[in-house]
Amino acid sequence: MTSPLEKKLKITGPVVVTANRLGDGAVVYRTIDGHWSPRLDEAAVVTTAPAATALLDAAVADDISAVGAYVAPVRIGAGGRPEPGNLRERIRHAGPTMAPPVTIGVRHVSL
Amino acid sequence: MYLYDELDRTLVAERVAEFRDQVGRRISGELTEEEFKPLRLMNGVYLQLHAYMLRIAIPYGTLSSAQLRMLAHVGRRYDRGYGHFTTRQNMQFNWIKLESLPDAMADLARAGLHGMQTSGNCVRNITTDQWSGVAPDEIEDPRIWAELLRQHTTMHPEFSFLPRKFKIAVTAAAQDRVAIKIHDIGLRLHRNGAGELGFEVVVGGGLGRTPFIAKSIRPFLPKRDVLSYVEAILRVYNQFARRDNIYKARVKILVHDLGAEAFAREVEAEWQHIKDGPLALDPAVVADIAARFRYPDYARLDDNPPELAGLRKADRRFDTWVGNAVANHKVPGYAIVTLSLKPEGGPPGDATSDQMDAIADLADRYSFGEIRVGHEQNLVLPHVAQRDLAELWRGLAAAGVATPNIGLVSDIIACPGLDYCSLANARAIPVAQELTRRFRDLDLARDLGRLHINISGCINACGHHHVGHIGILGVEKNGEEFYQITLGGRADEHAELGTLLGPAVPYGQVADVVEEVVATYLELRERPDETFVETVRRLGVEPFKERVYATH
Numbered sequence: 038m039t040s041p042l043e044k045k046l047k048i049t050g051p052v053v054v055t056a057n058r059l060g061d062g063a064v065v066y067r068t069i070d071g072h073w074s075p076r077l078d079e080a081a082v083v084t085t086a087p088a089a090t091a092l093l094d095a096a097v098a099d100d101i102s103a104v105g106a107y108v109a110p111v112r113i114g115a116g117g118r119p120e121p122g123n124l125r126e127r128i129r130h131a132g133p134t135m136a137p138p139v140t141i142g143v144r145h146v147s148l
Numbered sequence: 149m150y151l152y153d154e155l156d157r158t159l160v161a162e163r164v165a166e167f168r169d170q171v172g173r174r175i176s177g178e179l180t181e182e183e184f185k186p187l188r189l190m191n192g193v194y195l196q197l198h199a200y201m202l203r204i205a206i207p208y209g210t211l212s213s214a215q216l217r218m219l220a221h222v223g224r225r226y227d228r229g230y231g232h233f234t235t236r237q238n239m240q241f242n243w244i245k246l247e248s249l250p251d252a253m254a255d256l257a258r259a260g261l262h263g264m265q266t267s268g269n270c271v272r273n274i275t276t277d278q279w280s281g282v283a284p285d286e287i288e289d290p291r292i293w294a295e296l297l298r299q300h301t302t303m304h305p306e307f308s309f310l311p312r313k314f315k316i317a318v319t320a321a322a323q324d325r326v327a328i329k330i331h332d333i334g335l336r337l338h339r340n341g342a343g344e345l346g347f348e349v350v351v352g353g354g355l356g357r358t359p360f361i362a363k364s365i366r367p368f369l370p371k372r373d374v375l376s377y378v379e380a381i382l383r384v385y386n387q388f389a390r391r392d393n394i395y396k397a398r399v400k401i402l403v404h405d406l407g408a409e410a411f412a413r414e415v416e417a418e419w420q421h422i423k424d425g426p427l428a429l430d431p432a433v434v435a436d437i438a439a440r441f442r443y444p445d446y447a448r449l450d451d452n453p454p455e456l457a458g459l460r461k462a463d464r465r466f467d468t469w470v471g472n473a474v475a476n477h478k479v480p481g482y483a484i485v486t487l488s489l490k491p492e493g494g495p496p497g498d499a500t501s502d503q504m505d506a507i508a509d510l511a512d513r514y515s516f517g518e519i520r521v522g523h524e525q526n527l528v529l530p531h532v533a534q535r536d537l538a539e540l541w542r543g544l545a546a547a548g549v550a551t552p553n554i555g556l557v558s559d560i561i562a563c564p565g566l567d568y569c570s571l572a573n574a575r576a577i578p579v580a581q582e583l584t585r586r587f588r589d590l591d592l593a594r595d596l597g598r599l600h601i602n603i604s605g606c607i608n609a610c611g612h613h614h615v616g617h618i619g620i621l622g623v624e625k626n627g628e629e630f631y632q633i634t635l636g637g638r639a640d641e642h643a644e645l646g647t648l649l650g651p652a653v654p655y656g657q658v659a660d661v662v663e664e665v666v667a668t669y670l671e672l673r674e675r676p677d678e679t680f681v682e683t684v685r686r687l688g689v690e691p692f693k694e695r696v697y698a699t700h
Contacts, residue, residue, distance in 0.1 A: 060175065061245040062199035101177040105195060123627050125566060129197050133567035135578050138230045138498040 053080040056103035168250035192263025203266040205273040208291040209237035209521040213508040218259035220504035226252040233497040271301035278522035290320035311389040312397035329643035352403030355609035363408035376427035380419035444516035449481020472552035487527040487549040497525030506547040556593040565605030572605035574622025574629040615639035629655040636684035
């Protein structure tokens with residue numbers, strides 16, 4: 038299997054690097070100062086393949102903070118803030134598109 | 149219930165300790181993700197879109213009330229207060245933290261539950277009829293054989309690194325409720341012409357991107373030979389299947405490429421070497437396993453107690469529920485009750501921790517503390533006295549699991565889809581939710597009769613869309629969700645793959661198209677009891693296609 042580092046990136050618009058935080062799997066974004074943030078508006082946004090490759094290389098090398106790093110599209114929204122660029126990323130960012138199941142008036146029984 | 153022995157308990161406890169050490173070494177950085185990933189997968193831990201997911205095996209779909217309470221506890225303490233029952237009789241928690249997993253697994257182990265072999269290229273959780281041991285059309289309890297196979301394949305070194313995952317299902321009833329023909333191996337216990345019991349062996353079924361219905365390679369296998377014959381199949385698979393291409397590595401591809409007859413010859417040749425060896429089953433071993441399945445101490449009761457008839461007459465809602473969710477039991481005076489995890493607008497197969505606790509309480513009170521999980525993503529109380537049905541119904545209704553839609557159009561099977569799954573291309577749950585709203589009229593649903601809708605969010609087909617009477621497959625086209633619709637599939641003893649209706653339709657049109665398909669069926673059926681699949685079989689998909697694509 039091709040390592041993410043060996044894949045040639047094709048960049049057609051603004052992108053960020055995203056991954057899942059090691060300890061809890063939460064969605065995180067690579068920041069300009071080389072950290073991870075759960076906030077997309079703190080992500081480093083790049084628009085060229087070399088810049089995206091550099092951002093991804095550093096993210097993949099940081100194997101202990103987050104896992105499964107990859108480049109994801111964003112679009113620049115109001116106020117210049119990045120927003121998820123496709124449905125998958127919207128769901129990763131905002132959570133499932135439906136409400137969680139609710140309890141319908143059943144009593145709680147402790148273990 | 150099956151009573152696990154000390155060996156089982158030790159094995160699970162040792163695995164928890166091992167995994168706790170592995171998680172600690174991963175978090176400290178001693179293990180890389182590349183090193184850790186196969187270790188977590190061996191324990192059913194996936195990384196999904198938003199979080200880790202823990203998949204827990206429920207062998208042959210049988211749970212005690214204590215085990216269900218433990219699942220409720222894990223959902224409440226380590227997850228977000230709910231879990232998801234899957235099409236393989238497993239449970240999945242979608243929000244669990246890696247840091248919490250060792251503690252969650254230790255709690256589960258106290259109830260004899262674990263995630264071993266719920267992932268990876270090994271023999272997965274072995275499934276059976278959720279009505280095992282109680283179904284009137286059953287020859288023998290198939291869980292005895294599933295348990296034998298579970299013991300034999302658990303941590304079996306030869307079968308821990310197969311070319312790909314391997315799924316086995318066992319049935320012993322005339323009606324196939326476990327979908328054996330879409331499994332890598334399906335075993336059907338039946339009686340031959342001489343009156344002896346043995347298995348028909350079907351092999352090479354499976355869905356995914358290359359769906360196949362399993363082929364029969366042995367019409368009758370004596371019971372004593374079941375382990376050696378399954379081992380022979382696994383050996384042939386291990387030896388000949390492709391390891392160079394993940395999409396061609398399942399046994400279904402090997403069976404297809406070799407041909408079922410040639411595959412059977414290879415298996416027979418291998419089997420000759422081992423059939424009379426240590427794997428030939430000693431009846432005493434089988435008897436020991438069978439003795440560990442404990443059946444309730446049923447009371448001597450009559451069928452159809454008069455008070456039940458009175459209550460049914462007095463309350464139409466209760467009568468409707470009995471007619472839909474209650475099935476005959478092999479013991480007089482008892483009934484099998486199916487609990488719908490498909491309420492209107494609900495995610496199919498989800499249950500909250502509070503619901504699980506309530507169901508466990510009801511199981512203790514009315515079902516000898518036993519619960520079953522079916523591949524249709526519903527639960528079953530297998531031992532309910534008919535005289536208790538009204539009280540039970542009130543309890544189930546309070547817990548939100550008494551929707552009388554079992555086997556009907558709103559009893560939808562769906563995978564988690566793009567709302568949770570990192571493999572998915574499109575959402576499945578919101579499509580199911582919208583369909584349950586469109587078909588909320590239970591009088592219409594009953595008039596439609598048996599109609600299974602299956603939804604998968606990607607080609608991997610966890611929602612078994614190929615064998616849905618109406619199958620819905622989510623795909624991605626230019627960044628948008630589209631859905632292919634198939635008609636006429638079925639997963640039972642007459643298993644068939646559905647036929648594509650036509651071009652995929654966008655997310656917003658799926659429910660309209662399904663409504664159109666259903667309306668067309670109502671117009672075309674020859675008589676009220678001609679089921680949807682029978683109409684599709686008689687007429688093909690063309691009349692449905694003409695109607696749907698004329699309006700969309």
